[in-house]
Structure formats: structure tokens, C-alpha cells
């Protein structure tokens with residue numbers, strides 16, 4: 620398992636290292652089966668926004684955890700509840716893995732800047748966990764090949780933290796399979812001007828999977844040939860998010876969000892993950908910004924984030 624690059628960030632200047640934890644977007648998500656343990660088998664085209672949460676890390680004498688950001692109030696962060704935070708779960712799991720091998724994992728101050736809405740289908744908690752793993756691997760100076768099994772054990776730790784954590788650890792456009800743990804880079808995948816819109820209704824992932832009735836949908840067909848950036852939108856439009864019907868049944872406003880995105884000029888609008896956030900892909904930045912202004916004026920209570928989706932390592936511009 621290889622991690623996306625670490626990045627220093629000027630807005631959290633007091634930390635030794637700042638890792639970005641970008642929003643994850645399921646551009647298409649097909650549910651094609653179910654395992655005996657109840658987990659669903661998925662095929663998903665996933666990309667990431669250039670915006671998200673941030674995790675600051677600094678070596679210190681005693682472990683600490685602090686939070687800030689617009690959505691800090693919505694996550695477990697204080698007292699015993701804090702141990703349920705995916706940042707601390709990630710730290711504890713990685714530390715246990717290193718200690719098993721006799722490697723040090725010294726105390727750390729971890730700070731989470733929570734900018735993404737919680738339980739919103741854009742993998743905020745998973746992104747935070749993946750960013751924590753990346754940052755700790757760097758600051759704990761874990762040698763790239765601890766032993767033969769380390770990479771497999773690290774992958775297992777990531778998956779145990781959440782089905783979305785392996786893809787967030789990868790951090791670049793990808794095709795995910797299995798329950799989300801098998802990732803394959805989409806190196807030529809384009810970047811798009813994008814809006815993320817959430818009606819501020821939290822949606823529980825387990826509830827959506829539980830209420831899903833159609834568990835054996837047609838497979839996702841990736842284009843065989845190299846697709847020009849602009850043609851990807853057409854290819855994606857022929858795909859689906861199979862979690863959208865159960866999510867809309869639970870939160871009908873998701874349909875309103877998707878429709879509003881289409882009506883304001885999105886070339887493709889769809890729900891991400893288990894909802895309720897919907898993404899809109901736009902032909903250019905101006906069209907995206909006009910749409911954002913209209914959506915904010917018509918729905919002042921919705922969360923609207925202007926961003927770009929990131930492209931693969933070898934992408935052309937859309």
C-alpha cells in the first residue's frame with residue numbers, strides 16, 4: 620500500500636506536519652452482491668476534492684487530541700467519547716501494529732480541522748483516518764519495508780477502520796472493488812470543476828445498506844478505450860449510484876438537491892456514497908460559480924462547497 624504525498628499547510632503553522640484529508644466522491648457506485656458476513660460488494664469510480672479536512676501532527680511528551688473547524692461540534696472529540704473518533708482509532712491501531720514489531724510510536728499531538736459535514740457520504744471520517752495514518756507513518760519514521768507482512772497488515776488496519784479508508788489512503792482517482800478494499804488507480808482520469816451540496820441532513824451508512832433491497836445490480840462497465848476528458852461525463856452518466864434510491868426514500872430532499880444541481884447547469888449531478896451529499900460536475904469554473912450563487916440564494920440552509928476534483932497522475936484537462 621503506498622500513501623498519497625504529505626503536504627505542508629500554511630493555515631496550521633504550529634504543527635510539524637499537516638496532512639490534507641480530502642472529501643471522497645463516489646462518481647458511480649454499483650452494488651453487485653453481498654458477502655456472507657452481510658457486507659456489500661461494490662464497484663465504484665472514486666475521485667477526491669481539492670478541499671476537505673486537515674490533520675495536524677506534532678511530536679510531544681504526552682498524547683493530545685484537539686479539534687477545530689465548522690463541523691467540530693458534530694464529532695466525538697472530548698472525554699471518553701473521543702476514543703470513537705477515527706483519528707484516534709487510526710493512531711491506536713497503527714501504534715499497536717508498530718509495538719508488536721518492537722518499533723517506537725512516540726506520543727503525538729493530533730489536531731483535526733473538521734471542515735466537512737459529518738455522515739454525509741463524502742467519507743470525512745475515513746479521510747481523517749487515512750490522513751492520520753499517512754502523517755504518523757511519516758513522523759514515526761516507519762521504514763518502508765518493516766518486514767514482509769507490514770504492507771498487508773497496514774492494509775488490514777486501514778480496512779478495519781472503515782471500508783472507505785483504503786481508498787482515502789490511496790487518495791487519487793481510482794476504481795474500487797470488493798467491499799472497497801481493492802483499488803486500482805485511474806491514472807488518466809480528468810479533473811473537473813465541481814460543487815458538493817449537502818442539505819444538512821445526516822444519513823447513516825449502515826441504515827442505507829440495511830434498507831437496500833436490490834443487492835445484485837448490473838456491473839459497472841469501464842470504457843475499454845482511452846476516453847477523452849470531456850467524454851468521461853457521458854460515460855459516467857450511463858452509470859449509477861445504487862444507494863441513491865434507498866437514501867432518497869429516507870431523505871427525499873436528496874432528490875431536490877440533485878435536481879437543483881442539474882437545473883443550475885451541472886453536466887452530471889448524482890449522490891455520493893450513502894448520501895446525502897450530491898456532487899455536480901461542470902464544464903468550467905464560471906458555470907460552477909454561477910450555479911453555486913443560484914443554489915446559495917435559493918437554499919441558504921444548504922452546504923455548498925466550490926472545489927475541483929483532482930485528476931489522475933497522467934490526466935488531461937477536462
Ligand SMILES: C[C@](O)(CO)[C@H](O)COP(=O)(O)OP(=O)(O)OC[C@H]1O[C@@H](n2ccc(N)nc2=O)[C@H](O)[C@@H]1O
Nearest residue numbers: 645657658659745781782783784798824825828892893
Ligand atoms: C458507501 C461507501 O461510502 C462507498 O464508498 C462505503 O461503502 C461505506 O464506507 P464506510 O462509511 O467507511 O463504511 P464502514 O464504516 O466500513 O461500514 C459501515 C456499515 O456499512 C455497511 N457496509 C459498508 C461497506 C460495504 N461495502 N458494505 C456494507 O454493507 C456495513 O453495515 C457496515 O457496518
Ligand SMILES: Nc1ncnc2c1ncn2[C@@H]1O[C@H](COP(=O)(O)OP(=O)(O)OP(=O)(O)O)[C@@H](O)[C@H]1O
Nearest residue numbers: 704705737738739740741742743744747783824892
Ligand atoms: N473524524 C471523524 N469525522 C467524521 N465522523 C467521525 C469521525 N470520527 C468518528 N466519526 C463518526 O463516523 C460516522 C460517519 O461519519 P463520516 O462523516 O465519515 O460519514 P460519511 O461521510 O457518510 O462516510 P462514508 O462516505 O465513508 O460513508 C459518524 O457517526 C461520526 O460520528
